[in-house]
Amino acid sequence: MxxxxxxxxxxxxxxxxxxxxxxxxxxxxxxxxxxxxxxxxxxxxxxxxxxxxxxxxESKRAIYDAMFVQGNQQLLARLSEQEWPDDPRAALRLCARLFVEFSMEDLPRYQLLFLRTIPNFEPSAHAYAVAMQVYEQMRDRFAGAGLVGSAAFDIWTALVSGLSAQQIANDPDGDRWLRLIDEVVDMYVDHITAPSRQRKRT
Amino acid sequence: MxxxxxxxxxxxxxxxxxxxxxxxxxxxxxxxxxxxxxxxxxxxxxxxxxxxxxxxxESKRAIYDAMFVQGNQQLLARLSEQEWPDDPRAALRLCARLFVEFSMEDLPRYQLLFLRTIPNFEPSAHAYAVAMQVYEQMRDRFAGAGLVGSAAFDIWTALVSGLSAQQIANDPDGDRWLRLIDEVVDMYVDHITAPSRQRKRT
DNA sequence: GTCTATATCCAGATAGAC
DNA sequence: GTCTATCTGGATATAGAC
Missing domain, CATH: 1.10.10 (Arc Repressor Mutant, subunit A)
Structure with missing residues (x-):
């Protein structure tokens, strides 16, 4: 046989x-x-x-697609490997730092994953699903810090993406925005957990 | 004669x-x-x-360069035309909104001015000088709101660029981040003007 | 699986006539 | 000022031999 x-x-x-x-x-x-x-x-x-x-x-786009998947998997792995402190504030600080540092490490990876810099490239359904896993992991981390609310999460993503964008665009080899992370996260947590979150009138 | x-x-x-x-x-x-x-x-x-x-x-790059200048001049004009309220909080809200809306209006203009999406394109010295005028106008507006400090201003640019980036990337025709502007600006102003701005320890 | 040969198309830029 | 003609180089992709 x-x-x-x-x-x-x-x-x-x-x-x-x-x-x-x-x-x-x-x-x-x-x-x-x-x-x-x-x-x-x-x-x-x-x-x-x-x-x-x-x-x-089968095509060049398929190569970009595979790179897109790879990049997202690397970020997923980074999120999984990380040990997360119980303190919500510390966890969020770490999460923001992880994200900004991951973005800074590799400029083309940052562009492929988070900016739409390749004309006509859109991730395939499979690739997009991997990107969604990252988003959901982030949300879990966020919820794990005791925070809720979709507006609150949207603000969170804006903060992190803004810090990354400014750091990469204006000080790619330095830490001008990197070192503001803790202050920004504190500002955010103070705001989110404040007893009254009414908007001020002008 | x-x-x-x-x-x-x-x-x-x-x-x-x-x-x-x-x-x-x-x-x-x-x-x-x-x-x-x-x-x-x-x-x-x-x-x-x-x-x-x-x-x-003289070249295609020269065309991009002229477009870069034009885009920045449009933003400069927008900043000049605007009537600015005396109240700092209201002025900053308006400033952020102006910036995000300007970014949303024209995707290629946004990419050319604020992302580095054209390979090998860097603005000429002249073009860069115009971009600096925008930066300085923004700073003036910021100082006019009674705010000082370069770290505070760096946080400000991160907030505005993050709101723009998320809005354009994830909801280009909607207002999912646009409508968070006032809340984010308030969070920021509260933070900047708070009596104690010590970072929390973890 | 890898190759040669080729198809097809596109780009930015220059020379020089008019 | 605008043109024709051309240079030079690039790209992705396919057919079909081996």
């Missing part, structure tokens, strides 16, 4: 090549810009001819 | 053509995306051949 192998060596090899393609794609995006990624460069860097890439990805 | 004309009709005509080129450039950017602007389309839409554009602009 023929033994049926439990490992599919061919599939493993294929996955390894795909992983290599994506690694190199990120590398090129970091030097040439996210939009500057070309299949020529990509193929050259892994010792292939451009058409061979089509064995692994 | 020969009369010396006080108007240079030739220069006027040239300026008019330049204005038309820029108008059409914005129009194309709105339909094809900012990066999708091509000199072919541009020339076709104004009834010229592509090489003729070079009589007016």
């Amino acid at each position: 023929l033994e049926i192998p439990t490992r599919d060596r061919r599939a493993e090899r294929r996955d390894a090549v795909i992983a290599e393609i994506l690694d190199v794609a990120w590398e090129i995006a970091r030097t040439e810009g996210l939009a500057g990624l070309s299949l020529r460069d990509l193929a050259a860097k892994i010792g292939m001819r451009p058409p061979s890439l089509y064995w692994y990805f | 020969l009369e010396i004309p006080t108007r240079d009709r030739r220069a006027e005509r040239r300026d008019a053509v330049i204005a038309e080129i820029l108008d059409v450039a914005w129009e194309i950017a709105r339909t094809e995306g900012l990066a999708g602007l091509s000199l072919r389309d541009l020339a076709a839409k104004i009834g010229m051949r592509p090489p003729s554009l070079y009589w007016y602009f």
